[in-house]
Amino acid sequence: MKTKDANDLLERYRAGNCTEEELRLLRNWFDTLGEEEKAEFSAAELNSISTEMWSAVQPRRKQSGKLRRISYVSAAAVVALLIVSVFAVRLFMKQQPEVPKVAITEQLTDTAFAAAPGSQQATLTLADGSIISLTDAKNGAIAEQSGVSISKTADGELVYTITANAAAQNNAWNTIATPRGGQYKVLLPDGSVVWLNAESSLRYPPVFAGSERKVILTGEAYFDVSAHKTMPFVVSTSKQQLTVLGTQFNINAYPETDNTITTLLTGSVRVALADSTGTATLKPGQQSSVNSTIKVVTTDPNDAIAWKSGYLLLENETFEVIMKRIARRYDLDIIYQTKPAALQLGGRISMNRPLEEVLQALELGTHLHLRVSGKQLIVSE
Known part of the structure; x- marks a missing residue:
């Protein structure tokens, strides 16, 4: 045309x-x-x-x-x-009476958009219980335990390096946790790389030993697992256990969601229910949804990892789910002064853009009024 x-x-x-x-x-x-x-x-x-x-x-x-x-x-x-x-x-x-749109810029003060997109923020809890703020820690070595050196790079990456006489200890776990508005990248001692999304945590031993490399995930993370034929990599969440030898995949296991979503990019993984009553093997391009059962569908795996590049991919998402994801990214609390209509949204949102632009587009699409006050995002008509 x-x-x-x-x-x-x-x-x-x-x-x-x-x-x-x-x-x-x-x-x-x-x-x-x-x-x-x-x-x-x-x-x-x-x-x-x-x-x-x-x-x-x-x-x-x-x-x-x-x-x-x-x-x-x-x-x-x-x-x-x-x-x-x-x-x-x-x-x-769903069909509903048209609601007048209110321009968000007419309702906000100059300081209302202080909320910034997600950045490299996390805390590291060592096996002895000591807590290190990775946000504030200087680059270089920050700790050593069990013969493993832990350092922070200039790029904001947490790196575990095995030194001489490294030895596994029973019940010795480290935990890295990101707050709302934070993300972080971890290089584990076996060479596997994990990208944690906002408001997520990963528990893992400073040294992998025994028959498996087990980690425990809450929230969302992307994994690039190094191959080890005799020691599979196991990711445990509240609803499932994932076993791999070496592959790339994403897991979304936020506590407030009904299902745990695993998306496979390369290799092969076995998904098992937490109670071991059912299993499924994924191939690249497949996605499993786990609750009381396991459902497997074909998908575009790049959609699941769009968050790593600062994008929020929506696939017929409800308004409330989108608000939770935005709140997690920008570190906000959602306050509903009106019950949103039955909306489903789809598309791509750049979460690296100012919050003002994100909210303006959502207002245009939903006829709702979205107002920021301090750390609160207020939804009204």
């Missing part, structure tokens, strides 16, 4: 004269905009079209009570993502 055709359709839609077929063409054009098509437009033209779509397109109601898709959110957000580096939000909602 050429620039003139797109502008003509926008004008017709703004005037309320767009046919269903023309509306479908306009929406599909935005949703499928590729590099070649982008080349036909200047940045100013695309930015203008994006702005017009936000302001001109209004949701069309259907008489059905089923979930309906409001494509104008998708259309404008895709263009915004490509041209002005905002993010995509796809909105699905």
Whole structure:
């Protein structure tokens, strides 16, 4: 579709004269905009079209009570993502009376957006109970135990290095924990690498010995496990136990979620229920969901690890779940002054962007008012 055709359709839609077929063409054009098509437009033209779509397109109601898709959110957000580096939000909602939108910038003080995206923050608890703030610790060696040197690199990575006479000790565990708004990377003594997401913890021995390399996870982490044919790597959570020899995978096991989600990128893993009543073996590109049973589906594994690059991938997520994930990333408490409608959101959110931009896009998509006061994110109509 050429620039003139797109502008003509926008004008017709703004005037309320767009046919269903023309509306479908306009929406599909935005949703499928590729590099070649982008080349036909200047940045100013695309930015203008994006702005017009936000302001001109209004949701069309259907008489059905089923979930309906409001494509104008998708259309404008895709263009915004490509041209002005905002993010995509796809909105699905049950039919409801339209709620007036309130611009978030009109409600907040200059200091309201003090909350920053996640950063390298964590604490390390050693086997003797001593606690080290990795956020404040200087680079270099920070501790030594059981013949293992523990250091912090300039990149903010925690590294375990086996020195002479390293020996395992019974019930000797270290725990690294990230707060809300924090993430951290750990190089374990066997060479395995773990990336911890916000509000997560990992317990592990400073020296792996015996028949397995066992760690205990709460929250979410991405693992790149070094191969060891005679000593499998075992990740235990409240709902499952995962056994691998050497592979890359992501586990989401936050306590408030109903299911523990494991996504496999490479290799092979065996997922077992915590009570050992059921097992499943995953192949690359598969994802298991564990509660009282194990369900396995095929997925794009890169979606599960988008958080490592600062993105929040949404796949028909409820508004409350999204708020929890944003609160975890920006270290906020959610206060509901109104019960959100039955919303399901999908798309990609850059969590490295200022909180103001994240909340503005969610307001546009949900017709809710999102206001920050101190450490609280207040949701109202």
